[in-house]
Amino acid sequence: MADSTKVGKTFDPIVWEVERGKIREMAKAIGDPNPIYLDRDAAIRxxxxxxxxxxxxxxVPMMWSSSMPVLINDLKINFMMVLHGEEEYEYYRDIYPGDTITGVPKVASVEEKTSKAGKKMDMVTVEILYKNQHNEDVAKARTLLVERK
Amino acid sequence: MGNELYFEDIKVGDALPELSKGPIMKLQHVLYAGASGDFNPLHTDDDFAKAVGMKDGVISHGMLIMGFVGQAITAWVPRKCLRKFGVRFAGMTKPGNTIMVSGTVTDKRQENGENLVFCEVVARDEGGDVKITGNFSAALPLKRG
Known part of the structure; x- marks a missing residue:
């Protein structure tokens, strides 16, 4: 089960240089034709x-940095039993190509819950506050991991 | 994008323009794995997915479906207006599914000098099964700023 003594623990920072090509690749993978993600001139207009x-x-920075597997191991969560329950973003400032964003993953809470069917689950909330190269807060990501037991 | 959306024009109960995505192909999972960095073989390798209990093979990345919802939202409100966006993953999506994203305005109020609209969103497949429920808030301009 998830190690509740790790609440408040922070992990190695995720450092990510934002590139225009990666933004376009992400929009294309989703199939989002909005030109602001694909074309600099359209975005400026x-x-x-x-x-x-x-x-x-x-x-993208979260997955490519492999920070989540490190955290899951450290919390002794059974990787085969973990589900992505929720994801939430708060947006404070725009993020653009050329920005370097840095996020520090933090274990916000670990709670045991019982499902309607009577099964016990651990609910692990991870928060990552991202700052840009000017040390301004740009966004916060909150991930709920559900470990079935 | 081109057509401006103003706080005064939004009413509680208004519906977002619906977005239909799909049918999802396995190739899109490969594209999304590469773009996002989520290489869990559960999404790209049928043999692996079956071995861990998915009888039909691979399932879609939940974040891909959240991406569809994000597409629907920022086709309606400008990206820069988005303040908060959260979802709960309610069900698994499989290749072949077509996802419909819909949403409704649930509240609007002025807060900390911003004109906020609050909306619920839901993503369902062609059979009506819910994949994602969520909500977002956006700060919209006034007609006379």
Whole structure:
């Protein structure tokens, strides 16, 4: 089961240089034709400084950094029994190509719950506050992992 | 994008324009794995998926379906207006599914100098099964700023 003594623990920072090509790749993988994600000129015409990142882009630094497997191991969560229960983003500032964003994963809470069917589950909430190269908060990601037992 | 959306024009109960995505192909899982960095073989390797109990093989990345919802949202409100976006993953999506994203305005209020609209969103497959429920808030401009 998830190790509840790890609440409050922080992990190695995720450092990610945002690239225009990666933004376009993410939009194309989703199949989002919105030109603001694909074309710098279209983004500028729509009032952006450059191509902004799609709303779920922060999964990119999180997944490519492999920070979640490290955290799951450290919390002694059974990888085969873990589900992605919820994901939430708060957006504070625009993120653009050329920005370097840094996020520190933190275990926000570990709670045991019992499902309607009577099964016990551990609910692990991980928060990552991302800052840009100017040390400004740009976004927060909150992930709920559910470990079935 | 081109057509401006103003706080005054939004009413509680308004529906977001619906978005239909799919049918999802396995190839899209490969594209999304590469883009996102989520290489869990549960999404790209039928043999692996069957070995861990998925009788029909691979399932879609939950974050891909959240991406569809994000597409629907930012086709309606400008990306820069989005303040918060959260979802609960309610069901698994499989290749062949077509996902319909819909949403409704649930509240609007002025808060901390911003004109916020709050909406619920839901993603269902062609059979009506719910894949994602969620909500978002966006800060919209006033007609006379």
């Amino acid at each position: 729509a009032g952006y400084r450059d191509t902004p990142v799609p709303p779920t882009f922060l999964t």
